[in-house]
Amino acid sequence: MSKNKQGKKHIHILDGMSLYKRDKSPFYWGYLNVGGEIYKKSLKTRDKREAEKFLFEWKSKLLLDKSLNKLNGNLEMDVLKNPVVNNTRRKALMITSSLMGAVTVAGFAVPFLSAWNPSERAKALGASVKFDLSKLEPGAMAVVEWRRTPIFVVHQTPKALENLPKLNNRVTDPVLSEGVARSTNEKFTVLKGVCTHLSCAPKYHPEIEPKAWDEQWLGGFFCPCHGSKFDLAGRVYKGVPAPTNLEVPPHTFEGDTLIIGELT
Amino acid sequence: MASEKNTIMGWVDRRLPVTENLERHLTKHPVPKKVNFFYLFGALLMVVFMIQVVTGIWLMMFYTNTEEGAFASVEYIMRDVEYGWLMRYMHSTGASAFFFLMYFHMFRGLLYGSYQKPKELVWLFGCFLLFLLMAEGFLGYVLPWGQMSYWAANVILSLFGAIPFIGPDLQVWIQGDFVLSGITLSRFFALHVVVVPLLMIALVVFHIFALHEVGAGNPEGVDIEKYRDKKGMPLDGAPFHPYKTFGALPAIGIFFIVFFAIVFFAPTGGGYFIEKPNFEEANFLKTPEHIAPVWYYAPFYSILRAVTFGIPFLGITSKFLGFIIFAASIAILFVVPWLDRSNVQSIRYKGMYSKIAMILFAASFITLGYLGTKPVNELRTIIAQICTVFYFAPFILMPIYTKYEKTLEVPDRL
Amino acid sequence: MKKLLLILLILSSYGFSAGENNCGSLEKCDAFSSNVHDLYSLQRGLGIYMNYCASCHTLKLLRWNRLQKDLVIPENIITEELIRTPDTKIADHMTFGMPDVSPIGAPDLTLRTRVRGDEWIYTYLRTFYEDPSQTSGSNNLVYVGTAMPNVLAGLQGNQALDTGGTLVSISEGSMTAEEFDDSMKDLVNFLAYAAEPARITREKNGVFVILFFIVFTAVMNLLYREYAKELK
Ligand code: FES
Numbered sequence: 001m002s003k004n005k006q007g008k009k010h011i012h013i014l015d016g017m018s019l020y021k022r023d024k025s026p027f028y029w030g031y032l033n034v035g036g037e038i039y040k041k042s043l044k045t046r047d048k049r050e051a052e053k054f055l056f057e058w059k060s061k062l063l064l065d066k067s068l069n070k071l072n073g074n075l076e077m078d079v080l081k082n083p084v085v086n087n088t089r090r091k092a093l094m095i096t097s098s099l100m101g102a103v104t105v106a107g108f109a110v111p112f113l114s115a116w117n118p119s120e121r122a123k124a125l126g127a128s129v130k131f132d133l134s135k136l137e138p139g140a141m142a143v144v145e146w147r148r149t150p151i152f153v154v155h156q157t158p159k160a161l162e163n164l165p166k167l168n169n170r171v172t173d174p175v176l177s178e179g180v181a182r183s184t185n186e187k188f189t190v191l192k193g194v195c196t197h198l199s200c201a202p203k204y205h206p207e208i209e210p211k212a213w214d215e216q217w218l219g220g221f222f223c224p225c226h227g228s229k230f231d232l233a234g235r236v237y238k239g240v241p242a243p244t245n246l247e248v249p250p251h252t253f254e255g256d257t258l259i260i261g262e263l264t
Numbered sequence: 265m266a267s268e269k270n271t272i273m274g275w276v277d278r279r280l281p282v283t284e285n286l287e288r289h290l291t292k293h294p295v296p297k298k299v300n301f302f303y304l305f306g307a308l309l310m311v312v313f314m315i316q317v318v319t320g321i322w323l324m325m326f327y328t329n330t331e332e333g334a335f336a337s338v339e340y341i342m343r344d345v346e347y348g349w350l351m352r353y354m355h356s357t358g359a360s361a362f363f364f365l366m367y368f369h370m371f372r373g374l375l376y377g378s379y380q381k382p383k384e385l386v387w388l389f390g391c392f393l394l395f396l397l398m399a400e401g402f403l404g405y406v407l408p409w410g411q412m413s414y415w416a417a418n419v420i421l422s423l424f425g426a427i428p429f430i431g432p433d434l435q436v437w438i439q440g441d442f443v444l445s446g447i448t449l450s451r452f453f454a455l456h457v458v459v460v461p462l463l464m465i466a467l468v469v470f471h472i473f474a475l476h477e478v479g480a481g482n483p484e485g486v487d488i489e490k491y492r493d494k495k496g497m498p499l500d501g502a503p504f505h506p507y508k509t510f511g512a513l514p515a516i517g518i519f520f521i522v523f524f525a526i527v528f529f530a531p532t533g534g535g536y537f538i539e540k541p542n543f544e545e546a547n548f549l550k551t552p553e554h555i556a557p558v559w560y561y562a563p564f565y566s567i568l569r570a571v572t573f574g575i576p577f578l579g580i581t582s583k584f585l586g587f588i589i590f591a592a593s594i595a596i597l598f599v600v601p602w603l604d605r606s607n608v609q610s611i612r613y614k615g616m617y618s619k620i621a622m623i624l625f626a627a628s629f630i631t632l633g634y635l636g637t638k639p640v641n642e643l644r645t646i647i648a649q650i651c652t653v654f655y656f657a658p659f660i661l662m663p664i665y666t667k668y669e670k671t672l673e674v675p676d677r678l
Numbered sequence: 679m680k681k682l683l684l685i686l687l688i689l690s691s692y693g694f695s696a697g698e699n700n701c702g703s704l705e706k707c708d709a710f711s712s713n714v715h716d717l718y719s720l721q722r723g724l725g726i727y728m729n730y731c732a733s734c735h736t737l738k739l740l741r742w743n744r745l746q747k748d749l750v751i752p753e754n755i756i757t758e759e760l761i762r763t764p765d766t767k768i769a770d771h772m773t774f775g776m777p778d779v780s781p782i783g784a785p786d787l788t789l790r791t792r793v794r795g796d797e798w799i800y801t802y803l804r805t806f807y808e809d810p811s812q813t814s815g816s817n818n819l820v821y822v823g824t825a826m827p828n829v830l831a832g833l834q835g836n837q838a839l840d841t842g843g844t845l846v847s848i849s850e851g852s853m854t855a856e857e858f859d860d861s862m863k864d865l866v867n868f869l870a871y872a873a874e875p876a877r878i879t880r881e882k883n884g885v886f887v888i889l890f891f892i893v894f895t896a897v898m899n900l901l902y903r904e905y906a907k908e909l910k
């Protein structure tokens with residue numbers, strides 16, 4: 001009987017080989033010192049003779065493992081030792097599976113991206129609106145709300161229709177192909193009330209009189225934000241910040257009724 | 265090496281060691297070369313977690329978290345939003361899938377001793393994740409504001425009211441109102457979409473980092489770290505990529521087949537995933553005839569109901585005792601690493617008693633789950649009580665039987 | 679043993695269905711599961727709905743234009759024959775100008791089949807009988823004491839409860855018993871559609887998604903096997 005550093009009782013067998021008991025274990029435990037490396041484990045037996053036998057077996061196994069390790073000095077992870085080389089098959093499989101992966105990702109993307117489209121509710125709210133033109137006096141303008149934007153509906157006077165061609169060389173884009181009033185109905189002009197510069201709402205100034213912003217004002221829209229000028233058909237003047245004409249929303253005339261928005 | 269390359273990646277690596285860390289923690293991380301299908305649930309859980317996060321974010325874009333708007337907004341998602349129904353069903357099915365995979369993943373842990381030294385922390389983080397998942401599921405279930413959302417939440421919240429002294433005040437504090445109301449709904453929404461998911465992400469990161477520190481286990485319970493090659497890699501290991509990544513792909517495929525079969529053909533799961541009363545808006549005055557929890561809470565709900573007696577001389581009511589035992593049924597999982605005294609990891613090398621214990625545990629868990637979805641009667645209560653005992657016994661007796669039973673010798677190599 | 683456990687787990691997860699079978703005074707509801715892929719059935723169901731249900735009930739979650747698209751009905755038929763009120767737009771919900779909560783207490787029907795189940799509704803519609811003790815003059819086997827009058831009597835004829843508690847026909851309706859059952863199937867199909875319009879696309883396209891993932895699994899399995907050779 002001897003005591004090791006931890007104070008456990010060791011039964012000496014050979015040099016670097018001993019048995020010992022641990023407090024909580026009913027079994028014999030083995031202690032091995034193989035070339036300076038210490039191994040300990042439970043031998044899973046209560047019988048001392050058996051424990052000695054197991055200890056010897058364990059030691060020879062360890063020695064064998066060690067010598068094997070020495071022999072194949074460059075032992076590697078088993079999987080890396082025997083690589084299978086069949087490159088064409090492997091490549092083909094890689095390509096097919098990458099394609100499948102790409103299709104899967106794209107397939108997942110479709111619903112998530114589509115979900116950002118206007119919902120049925122948004123479409124219902126954005127559906128076309130009707131406006132009764134019979135009550136709009138010549139020269140007057142009505143503001144109709146469509147898709148949360150103000151829509152300007154102007155009833156043109158004969159005077160205004162006469163004046164519009166006179167402005168052709170003062171506006172950037174006369175778009176005569178759209179008709180004089182830029183509308184399918186000569187008498188009415190329908191415009192989005194959103195300045196094409198930075199989205200302020202232009203003001204309606206139908207009077208034909210000199211204005212602070214224009215000596216020869218023939219009526220039109222003036223944007224107070226940065227001073228853009230448009231004529232009564234929403235055409236933009238040259239030399240103002242706004243780059244393009246006021247937009248014409250999709251609309252149709254059905255007798256005295258104006259329908260703003262697409263027909264479904 | 266990569267850092268010397270004159271490439272964009274090389275430039276980045278000299279400043280932020282991306283390649284090195286990817287290789288160390290992901291692509292070249294060694295894992296045991298031979299495992300079985302039980303070891304795939306972790307990867308699938310990551311997939312489900314991602315599905316839940318992404319569909320959840322999208323649902324959040326259309327959902328209204330008010331008492332007046334919640335129910336209608338769910339129907340808005342189901343009808344008016346393009347593919348909204350798909351998002352919603354993926355999210356609701358994902359919740360069930362999450363629990364299903366989680367239960368298998370944890371059962372794997374119990375079978376193969378994935379909680380033993382030095383993996384205690386991995387296991388603890390996992391248990392916390394189960395707890396958070398249960399909280400997340402509960403909070404999320406309230407959001408559609410249907411009849412079952414409302415009344416099931418009512419039942420669970422009134423449990424807090426059973427705690428002596430502070431109970432009633434605590435319940436009111438959690439609700440933010442004297443009854444469960446829109447105020448509660450709003451805070452549950454915040455918890456469900458921000459607080460709990462953030463905690464879960466953090467814990468998943470800890471769970472995986474801790475696992476990489478101590479190394480993944482295997483069904484044999486062999487320590488692969490013992491024999492290493494010259495570079496210090498375990499001989500019985502294999503680099504994570506391509507062996508494990510490619511191994512996970514077919515599993516993900518099979519998972520998606522089952523998952524989408526449910527999403528497209530049985531999204532309500534016969535009333536187990538989305539219950540019928542939940543298509544009716546919450547009504548404070550009318551309780552549904554039969555309140556059943558969703559299947560994944562059923563075992564624990566059963567344990568709660570099985571406690572039909574209190575401890576009168578201690579002033580503990582049956583309701584409170586039920587709550588304690590219900591809480592204990594989850595809490596006991598946390599201490600498993602310190603209950604197991606076995607000198608082997610895997611059930612394959614453990615003794616008879618361990619095997620019987622695992623079967624008892626699994627059988628009682630399933631039976632409790634079945635009973636939890638059914639209305640109570642006398643016989644069912646007795647069975648539930650017996651099963652509750654069998655649920656706890658394998659854990660409570662674990663220190664004894666694992667220490668004394670005869671185990672087999674574990675091989676050295678995989 | 680592990681396999682046994684697994685089989686047990688899998689079997690037990692399929693072996694039972696949620697809740698108890700609930701069918702009022704009846705032991706079991708008549709078996710029926712709705713089919714939303716029969717266009718003509720849905721259209722016939724819509725017809726019955728418009729004639730017999732729409733005067734009291736609403737479908738406040740279903741839009742006219744969704745109905746028009748899914749049931750392939752020409753728009754002018756919707757606007758001229760079904761909507762009738764000039765203020766109602768095609769994108770509006772099918773509420774027929776009624777308030778959300780009906781003054782006579784008739785529930786909204788949009789989600790009914792999801793709350794009650796197909797079988798319940800199908801059985802309910804066919805088990806009205808004359809009962810003078812009720813204010814409406816009729817009672818129902820599935821929903822005892824229902825406030826709904828038997829509006830379908832014209833089609834089905836009147837029924838009464840005999841002493842044994844079974845229904846007997848006491849007057850003829852405009853339909854034979856089979857025709858009436860078929861009409862009620864159409865109606866439940868339509869209501870099931872109204873409860874979840876997306877179900878049509880869902881069930882149609884689901885097959886392709888699953889087929890895709892079967893191919894996905896096969897390819898990925900080949901890929902894995904190719905690398906798994908090295909793990910031996
Ligand atoms: S926004 Fe109108 S001029 Fe700038």
